[in-house]
Amino acid sequence: KAGVTQTPRYLIKTRGQQVTLSCSPISGHRSVSWYQQTPGQGLQFLFEYFSETQRNKGNFPGRFSGRQFSNSRSEMNVSTLELGDSALYLCASSPPLSTDTQYFGPGTRLTVL
Amino acid sequence: GENVEQHPSTLSVQEGDSAVIKCTYSDSASNYFPWYKQELGKRPQLIIDIRSNVGEKKDQRIAVTLNKTAKHFSLHITETQPEDSAVYFCAAMNTGFQKLVFGTGTRLLVSP
Numbered sequence: 273k274a275g276v277t278q279t280p281r282y283l284i285k286t287r288g289q290q291v292t293l294s295c296s297p298i299s300g301h302r303s304v305s306w307y308q309q310t311p312g313q314g315l316q317f318l319f320e321y322f323s324e325t326q327r328n329k330g331n332f333p334g335r336f337s338g339r340q341f342s343n344s345r346s347e348m349n350v351s352t353l354e355l356g357d358s359a360l361y362l363c364a365s366s367p368p369l370s371t372d373t374q375y376f377g378p379g380t381r382l383t384v385l
Numbered sequence: 386g387e388n389v390e391q392h393p394s395t396l397s398v399q400e401g402d403s404a405v406i407k408c409t410y411s412d413s414a415s416n417y418f419p420w421y422k423q424e425l426g427k428r429p430q431l432i433i434d435i436r437s438n439v440g441e442k443k444d445q446r447i448a449v450t451l452n453k454t455a456k457h458f459s460l461h462i463t464e465t466q467p468e469d470s471a472v473y474f475c476a477a478m479n480t481g482f483q484k485l486v487f488g489t490g491t492r493l494l495v496s497p
Binding site for chain 1: 430
């Protein structure tokens with residue numbers, strides 16, 4: 273099976289702009305989670321979706337939002353970008369019979385100038 | 386909420402030696418503990434995991450132990466090889482919330 277894919281892989285934006293990142297889970301996986309990875313804060317949970325419903329959300333401001341489509345693909349959106357939003361954004365998907373196990377995509381490297 | 390501490394932050398060993406990385410967690414309701422390996426510029430890769438109903442799990446040169454009473458778990462790598470060099474992250478999850486809480490990572494360097 274193909275692994276988790278994320279697009280785009282690299283993105284450069286300026287402060288105040290907004291950005292949309294996309295994640296395609298492994299075929300058959302219905303749960304998608306998003307994480308932010310930075311050198312200072314490490315890996316932090318953003319949110320988790322299952323069957324188009326957000327089930328859990330991390331401690332991030334409302335500028336960070338997401339959604340999941342009926343084919344389990346997920347997008348996350350960051351509005352009014354700040355310099356501190358520069359990070360690697362990782363998504364992970366979980367198989368239906370082992371929903372705690374998470375397999376990560378390659379990430380989207382976002383740089384905010 | 387859950388907090389995961391990981392030690393050491395860096396670990397240098399000679400090829401063939403063993404390496405041990407330790408993590409402690411705060412939430413006694415956590416019941417799933419995966420370990421990820423992340424090479425430079427690559428995705429975190431799940432290498433082994435353990436659930437709270439098991440005390441130890443082994444996969445070739447890698448083993449994980451869990452002490453629920455003390456709320457700590459450890460990764461053991463035997464016969465280390467240069468390709469084991471990477472950053473290793475532990476994590477904990479209360480599967481009722483589907484949210485991984487990660488440790489701060491251990492940079493393992495295996496010298497030939």
